Amino acid sequence: MPAAYFQQTTCKLQRAVNTILTEGNLVDSLEELYRGVENLVRENKGGELYAMLEESCQTFVAGTMKSTVENGIQGSVGLGGDGGVRAVECIESCWAKWISQLVCPYERSKRTDDRDLFGVFSITWIGHIS
Numbered sequence: 001m002p003a004a005y006f007q008q009t010t011c012k013l014q015r016a017v018n019t020i021l022t023e024g025n026l027v028d029s030l031e032e033l034y035r036g037v038e039n040l041v042r043e044n045k046g047g048e049l050y051a052m053l054e055e056s057c058q059t060f061v062a063g064t065m066k067s068t069v070e071n072g073i074q075g076s077v078g079l080g081g082d083g084g085v086r087a088v089e090c091i092e093s094c095w096a097k098w099i100s101q102l103v104c105p106y107e108r109s110k111r112t113d114d115r116d117l118f119g120v121f122s123i124t125w126i127g128h129i130s
């Protein structure tokens with residue numbers, strides 16, 4: 001497999017992950033991304049691809065999501081707070097959004113295939129452990 005194909009496919013996948021996590025509009029089709037991942041896994045690149053995906057998600061959680069939760073729970077606990085109700089609601093909301101982004105992104109858009117980011121993660125994980 002040419003190095004350029006690996007680089008091009010991982011760039012597309014990275015862009016797609018960032019787009020999904022920030023609720024933007026995908027440039028590449030999920031089917032094209034899925035096929036690219038499949039090809040890379042067949043060439044024993046699943047481990048590298050999985051590490052890239054894992055790092056992208058960890059960066060998002062440690063940055064954007066953490067900041068959202070911290071801002072959302074501010075003042076909820078302690079003197080004058082609401083007993084933690086807003087904190088729990090904020091955390092639940094962030095968790096629901098995270099799940100919807102991973103498992104069923106773009107369900108609300110004109111999606112024409114049954115692939116999702118979870119499917120891409122599954123394929124790379126299978127390639128990573130085999």
